[in-house]
Amino acid sequence: MPELPEVETVRKGLGPLCEGREIAGVIVYHPRAIRRDPKSKTFGQRLVGKKISSVKRRGKYLWLTFANSSQCLVAHLGLSGQFRPARPGEVVAHERVRFNFDDQMADLVFCDQRTFGALFIDDLLPASPADIESPSLISHIALDPFDPNFAIDPVLDKFSRRNVAIKTVLLDQTVLSGVGNIYADESLWRSKIHPLTRSNHLSRKRLSVLLTHVNDVLSEALGSGGTTFDGLYVAVNGESGRFSRSLAAYGRGGQPCHRCGATLCREKFANRSSVHCPKCQPAPKLTSQKVDS
DNA sequence: CGGGCCTCCTGAATGC
């Protein structure tokens, strides 16, 4: 699942592959891939002639900027989106969109087995003192912990106010971006916090420790090229991430806790799986679940 | 508007 470390690994790989190149043609094989484009009928036409100047990222979103343009191409990998170079004519599994260039070199292919990923063209909003130039349609996405403008206090304020499960807040991209199910479970395990603990019931100190663990686990995972768990995430060069070996919680339900040996619990949370240690991360007295009054 | 829930989708894994 592409979360911040995986998306950043893809961003780094995309730069050398497309910066400085001019788009000569776009083929959309699957319209669902561009469903979030406000004018999807002309998606390809509006990209032809654009020269890619940089690849940016916020949380799990990527965007390509163009020379002399106030527009950008935004990409979200969803659960299984990948960017890969391909020879012209080469068949790529689950190919959704193909870009070719005016230099006769490799095409850039967006493939996506589960089709939750999306590509769309968007206007860049001007930079402000608090933020760089960024796509208008992702203005609701909060800064991620790796952003130079990231400030911890406003994020702690939000965590302190939310009356929902802490895991819900970790996954809320409008509070802090980049964390998905894997790194939410890992951060909570490291912090010894039960995922159903209400966010506003945690002290500022514990929330602060949690955010330190979020930062640490994202950094370590990035250092390992991300987490490849089900084979659906690979870097642009086709390499898998190596962080799955370091996971202590995600995917380890029923196995012993690396810290205390207790059997890790796997349960449903917001329609997805969630793993925690019943001993290290004890259930809170009051959970986020509704209590009859 | 905060919070909770539903939906989109494919293919591997599992069940009978």
Next chain:
DNA sequence: TGCATTCAGGAGGCCC
């Protein structure tokens, strides 16, 4: 063997 069901999940959108 083969067909049907289950599961995984990011995030927008909808409802109360």
